[in-house]
Amino acid sequence: MLSNILVQEALTENTNAIHHFYSQLVETFMSPKTWNQILIGLIKILLILLLGKIVKAVTRRLVDRLVREREKNPLRFSQRRAKTLGKLVGNVVNYTVNFILILMILSQLGLHLGPLLAGAGVVGLAIGFGAQSLVKDVITGFFIIFEDQFAVGDTVQIGSYKGTVEEIGLRVTRIASWTGEVYIIPNGLITQVTNYSMRNSLSVVDIVLSYHSDVDKAIFYLKEAFAEMADNQLLVTRPEVLGMQTMGMSDLTLRIVAECKPNQEEQVKREILAQVKKTLDQHKIEIAMPA
Numbered sequence: 001m002l003s004n005i006l007v008q009e010a011l012t013e014n015t016n017a018i019h020h021f022y023s024q025l026v027e028t029f030m031s032p033k034t035w036n037q038i039l040i041g042l043i044k045i046l047l048i049l050l051l052g053k054i055v056k057a058v059t060r061r062l063v064d065r066l067v068r069e070r071e072k073n074p075l076r077f078s079q080r081r082a083k084t085l086g087k088l089v090g091n092v093v094n095y096t097v098n099f100i101l102i103l104m105i106l107s108q109l110g111l112h113l114g115p116l117l118a119g120a121g122v123v124g125l126a127i128g129f130g131a132q133s134l135v136k137d138v139i140t141g142f143f144i145i146f147e148d149q150f151a152v153g154d155t156v157q158i159g160s161y162k163g164t165v166e167e168i169g170l171r172v173t174r175i176a177s178w179t180g181e182v183y184i185i186p187n188g189l190i191t192q193v194t195n196y197s198m199r200n201s202l203s204v205v206d207i208v209l210s211y212h213s214d215v216d217k218a219i220f221y222l223k224e225a226f227a228e229m230a231d232n233q234l235l236v237t238r239p240e241v242l243g244m245q246t247m248g249m250s251d252l253t254l255r256i257v258a259e260c261k262p263n264q265e266e267q268v269k270r271e272i273l274a275q276v277k278k279t280l281d282q283h284k285i286e287i288a289m290p291a
Contacts, residue, residue: 052101128152136188154197203265206254210286225279
């Protein structure tokens, strides 16, 4: 009998507590003060996001302006390097602003940032010990940029990957091949780089003539034909016929060279070959047939 009374009292207390909690919840959500606080909080969050966008836009404009002023300076960086540094600074600013925005929004949601930052510091220390490769990637990325090893827009070969540099980030470098593949390479793995964009290229073309061809006649007409290519925008100097390169048992080889703009040697080679074929056919000079 006593136990039944105790159970009944406990059920009554629980029912009263649930009813009281429900009443407080309804009262809280129906209170104008609560909705005012929620509205003010949303407005503050929107203002924080707007402020972040403004800071990013202003910083981006400032970086672009500094890069342009640096290009006008007599001691300016190359355009390649300035463009790369601009993108890197922009990325760093974006990461920093986004991190600050997240902290400010969490603060508006009522979270205490002190314990959160302390915990983040401990986690960051633990990650630092275990993420040595990440630190290596970041340090290598900075040395790549400040030593001007390569920059955005350069054509490079890193290991077995060759393509145009699309982005140099804090951790990875992104290059795209001419066939469309995109390679993402951690900076720490970049140990040797071949840069095809820093200096002018040299296009070398060998023309194999028949053994009975008149070499002097071929050289004379080719020089005349190459004079017409002087206005080619890809060329630094017009093609030059160096003379006989080899003399085989049944053929002769003429070597032609042309200095061209960086990474344009293949296109120049195609144009030289087309001009050579047209000229030799026009003057009845025989090209050696394949064996």
